[in-house]
Amino acid sequence: MKRVYNFNAGPSAMPLEVLQEVQAEFLDFQHTGMSIVEISHRSAAYQAMQDDVKATLRRFLSIPDGYAVIFMQGGGSMQFVMHAANFLKRKGGYINTGVWSDKAMKAAQFFGTTYEVASSKGDGFTYIPSPDTFSVQDGTDYVYITSNNTIHGTEWQTYPSFDVPLFCDMSSDFLSRPFDVSNFDFVYAGAQKNVGPAGVVVGIIKEELLKQARTDLPDMLKYQTYVDKDSTYNTPPVFGIYFVGKVLHWLEDHGGLAAMASRNKEKADLVYSVLDSSDGFYRGHARKDSRSRMNVTFNLPSPELEAEFAAKAAEKGLIGLKGHRSIGGCRASLYNAVTLEGCQALADFMETFRQNH
Amino acid sequence: MKRVYNFNAGPSAMPLEVLQEVQAEFLDFQHTGMSIVEISHRSAAYQAMQDDVKATLRRFLSIPDGYAVIFMQGGGSMQFVMHAANFLKRKGGYINTGVWSDKAMKAAQFFGTTYEVASSKGDGFTYIPSPDTFSVQDGTDYVYITSNNTIHGTEWQTYPSFDVPLFCDMSSDFLSRPFDVSNFDFVYAGAQKNVGPAGVVVGIIKEELLKQARTDLPDMLKYQTYVDKDSTYNTPPVFGIYFVGKVLHWLEDHGGLAAMASRNKEKADLVYSVLDSSDGFYRGHARKDSRSRMNVTFNLPSPELEAEFAAKAAEKGLIGLKGHRSIGGCRASLYNAVTLEGCQALADFMETFRQNH
Numbered sequence: 001m002k003r004v005y006n007f008n009a010g011p012s013a014m015p016l017e018v019l020q021e022v023q024a025e026f027l028d029f030q031h032t033g034m035s036i037v038e039i040s041h042r043s044a045a046y047q048a049m050q051d052d053v054k055a056t057l058r059r060f061l062s063i064p065d066g067y068a069v070i071f072m073q074g075g076g077s078m079q080f081v082m083h084a085a086n087f088l089k090r091k092g093g094y095i096n097t098g099v100w101s102d103k104a105m106k107a108a109q110f111f112g113t114t115y116e117v118a119s120s121k122g123d124g125f126t127y128i129p130s131p132d133t134f135s136v137q138d139g140t141d142y143v144y145i146t147s148n149n150t151i152h153g154t155e156w157q158t159y160p161s162f163d164v165p166l167f168c169d170m171s172s173d174f175l176s177r178p179f180d181v182s183n184f185d186f187v188y189a190g191a192q193k194n195v196g197p198a199g200v201v202v203g204i205i206k207e208e209l210l211k212q213a214r215t216d217l218p219d220m221l222k223y224q225t226y227v228d229k230d231s232t233y234n235t236p237p238v239f240g241i242y243f244v245g246k247v248l249h250w251l252e253d254h255g256g257l258a259a260m261a262s263r264n265k266e267k268a269d270l271v272y273s274v275l276d277s278s279d280g281f282y283r284g285h286a287r288k289d290s291r292s293r294m295n296v297t298f299n300l301p302s303p304e305l306e307a308e309f310a311a312k313a314a315e316k317g318l319i320g321l322k323g324h325r326s327i328g329g330c331r332a333s334l335y336n337a338v339t340l341e342g343c344q345a346l347a348d349f350m351e352t353f354r355q356n357h
Numbered sequence: 358m359k360r361v362y363n364f365n366a367g368p369s370a371m372p373l374e375v376l377q378e379v380q381a382e383f384l385d386f387q388h389t390g391m392s393i394v395e396i397s398h399r400s401a402a403y404q405a406m407q408d409d410v411k412a413t414l415r416r417f418l419s420i421p422d423g424y425a426v427i428f429m430q431g432g433g434s435m436q437f438v439m440h441a442a443n444f445l446k447r448k449g450g451y452i453n454t455g456v457w458s459d460k461a462m463k464a465a466q467f468f469g470t471t472y473e474v475a476s477s478k479g480d481g482f483t484y485i486p487s488p489d490t491f492s493v494q495d496g497t498d499y500v501y502i503t504s505n506n507t508i509h510g511t512e513w514q515t516y517p518s519f520d521v522p523l524f525c526d527m528s529s530d531f532l533s534r535p536f537d538v539s540n541f542d543f544v545y546a547g548a549q550k551n552v553g554p555a556g557v558v559v560g561i562i563k564e565e566l567l568k569q570a571r572t573d574l575p576d577m578l579k580y581q582t583y584v585d586k587d588s589t590y591n592t593p594p595v596f597g598i599y600f601v602g603k604v605l606h607w608l609e610d611h612g613g614l615a616a617m618a619s620r621n622k623e624k625a626d627l628v629y630s631v632l633d634s635s636d637g638f639y640r641g642h643a644r645k646d647s648r649s650r651m652n653v654t655f656n657l658p659s660p661e662l663e664a665e666f667a668a669k670a671a672e673k674g675l676i677g678l679k680g681h682r683s684i685g686g687c688r689a690s691l692y693n694a695v696t697l698e699g700c701q702a703l704a705d706f707m708e709t710f711r712q713n714h
Contacts, residue, residue: 004390008397023383033361037554040365073430077591107575197394199556199594218464234434237556
C-alpha cells in the first residue's frame with residue numbers, strides 16, 4: 001500500500017494508527033456485531049463512546065467546571081451563523097485576520113450590527129493585529145477571533161483577553177498546542193484539520209454565557225439545545241465523533257498537547273528555515289511574528305514556477321501544496337498527523353527545487 | 358466475526374458488502390495514497406466521486422432537468438429550519454402525521470405563520486390523513502409532508518399533489534421505493550436510514566422554486582448556495598457522501614428501486630402477518646391502510662412483556678426492537694439493508710415468543 005505525504009489544508013492527514021484501528025473494527029464496533037455507522041445514537045454503546053470522547057477532551061484541555069462540551073454539524077461555516085444567532089444582540093466585535101473571520105462577520109450581519117475591533121485586511125491579512133490596535137466599543141456582546149488562518153498562514157501566538165466574552169474559531173489549530181479554556185467563553189473547531197473527518201464540530205461553551213443567549217430561536221440553532229440534550233437532540237454525526245475519540249487517544253499516547261506543540265514547532269521550523277535561507281526564492285506570505293505552525297504559505301518567483309513546484313512535488317508523493325484559490329501561491333499544511341519525516345521530505349524537496357531553478 | 362440482525366430505527370443496518378468495500382479501501386481511496394477522510398474536497402478525486410454520486414442518483418430516480426441534487430449537514434432537523442428560512446413568506450401548510458412534521462412546523466414558526474393542512478395528531482398519529490380532509494388556505498407558500506413516520510409506523514402509500522409547491526421529508530423511506538420527483542418541489546432525506554451514515558442530508562430541489570427563496574439569509578442557510586457552489590461552499594461531509602455513493606451502487610447491483618420496493622414489501626408483510634395472526638397479542642400502532650414498510654410499530658399486552666420481548670430478542674441477536682421513547686412499545690425497522698433472512702428470524706422469534714406467553 002502506497003501512502004503519500006499529505007499537506008492538504010483540510011480535510012487533511014490523519015494518524016495512520018488511527019486509520020488502521022478504524023479500519024480493523026469497521027465491521028464490528030466494540031463487539032456489538034454492528035459497524036460504528038450502524039449503531040443507534042440512543043444505545044448504551046454509543047453513549048459510552050461519546051462520554052469517553054468528552055471525558056478525554058476535558059482531561060486533555062483541563063476544561064473547568066461550568067463549561068460544556070458539545071458536538072454539532074455544518075462545519076465552521078454554520079458556526080458563523082450560530083454564534084451570532086445566539087449572542088448578537090447589540091454589537092459583535094471581530095478581529096478580522098482573514099477570509100474566515102470576514103465570513104463570520106458577514107453571516108452575523110443577518111442578526112445585528114458588527115464592527116472590526118482590529119483588522120489586517122488592508123495589508124492582505126499578513127499578520128495578527130497587535131493588542132495596542134484593539135478598539136472595543138461600548139455595548140459589545142462579544143469579541144470574535146480566528147486562532148489560525150489557513151489561507152494566509154497566520155496564527156495567534158498568544159491569545160488576547162477582554163472584558164466582554166471572547167469567542168474563538170479554533171478550527172485549524174485546535175489540539176495542536178495547549179490553551180487555557182478559561183480565557184474563552186466559546187471555542188469551536190471543525191474537526192477536519194487536526195482531529196477528525198469533515199462533518200463534526202467540537203464546541204466548548206461556558207454555561208454562564210448561555211444565560212445571555214436568545215431563547216426564541218429554532219431548537220437546532222440554539223447552543224442550549226446541544227447542552228441540554230447532550231448533543232443528541234437529533235442524530236449526531238456518529239462516525240465523526242467516534243473518529244475524534246480515536247484521535248484524542250492517539251494524542252494521549254503520543255505525549256499529549258505539550259509534546260504535540262513542540263513537535264509542531266519543530267516541523268514548522270524545518271519548513272520556514274528553507275524559506276528564510278532561500279535568498280528570496282520562497283517568499284513567505286505571513287509576517288514572521290505572526291507565522292502559523294499549521295499552514296506555511298509562500299510564493300515562488302512566478303505563478304508558472306509555483307505550478308511546476310506543486311506538480312513536481314506531487315510526482316514525489318508530496319500532495320496538496322497548491323495555495324488556496326483566493327490568494328494563489330503555495331501552501332503546506334502541517335497538522336498534527338503530518339510527520340516530521342514528511343516535513344523533512346518537503347524541506348529537502350524545496351531545497352533541491354530551488355537549486356535547480 | 359459476529360453480525361447481529363439490526364432493527365435500529367436509524368442509524369441502522371447498512372449493506373454488508375458496502376461496509377466491506379469501505380473497510381477494504383479505507384487506507385487508500387482510489388489509489389490516491391490517502392484515506393477517504395484525508396482527501397481534499399477541492400481535489401479532482403473528490404469531485405469525480407461526488408459527480409458520480411449525483412449522476413447515479415439522477416439515473417436512479419430519473420431526476421428531470423431543472424432539479425438540482427445537493428448535500429447538506431445537520432440532519433433532517435436542520436431542514437426543519439432551512440425549508441422555512443428559505444420559503445416561508447406568508448403561510449406554510451403542514452400535513453401533520455407525527456413527531457417530525459410537528460417539529461418542522463414548530464421550527465418554521467420562527468420565520469412565519471404555519472397551519473395544519475390536515476392532521477392525525479388527535480388520533481395518536483395512527484394514520485395518514487385522507488386527501489378529502491386536506492384544506493389548503495389562500496396565500497400558502499408550500500405544503501410540507503413527511504413521507505414515513507418512524508415513530509408511529511405510518512407511511513404515505515401514494516403521494517398527494519397540490520397547486521402550491523410540495524416539500525417532502527423523505528428521510529426514512531428515501532430510496533426504499535421509486536417515486537416521481539416531478540411531483541415535488543423539494544425533497545430531502547437524512548441519510549442514516551436507507552442510504553448511509555448519519556451526518557449527510559441529500560436534497561433534490563427544483564431550480565424554479567429557488568427563485569422564490571429569501572435572498573437575505575446567511576449563505577449557509579440558503580439552498581441557493583448549495584446549488585451554486587455544488588455543495589462545496591464549505592467542506593462537505595466527505596465520508597458520508599462517499600458512503601451514499603457506495604450504497605447507490607449496491608442498490609443498482611441489486612435490481613434498483615423497483616426490486617427494492619418489492620423486497621421491502623415482502624419483508625414488511627412477513628412481520629405484519631405475525632401481528633395480524635396473533636389474536637391481539639401483538640397490536641399494531643398504525644391503521645392498516647397507513648402501515649409503513651420501514652417501521653413496524655406494535656404493542657404487547659403489557660410494558661413488562663415489551664421489555665422482556667426486546668431483551669429476549671437481543672439475546673438471540675435481534676437488536677433495536679425497543680420503541681421510540683416518546684410512545685413506548687416495540688418497533689422493528691426494516692430498511693433496505695435489513696435482509697429477508699433477518700425479517701424471517703424476527704417473525705419466527707415473535708411467533709415463538711407469543712406461544713410461550
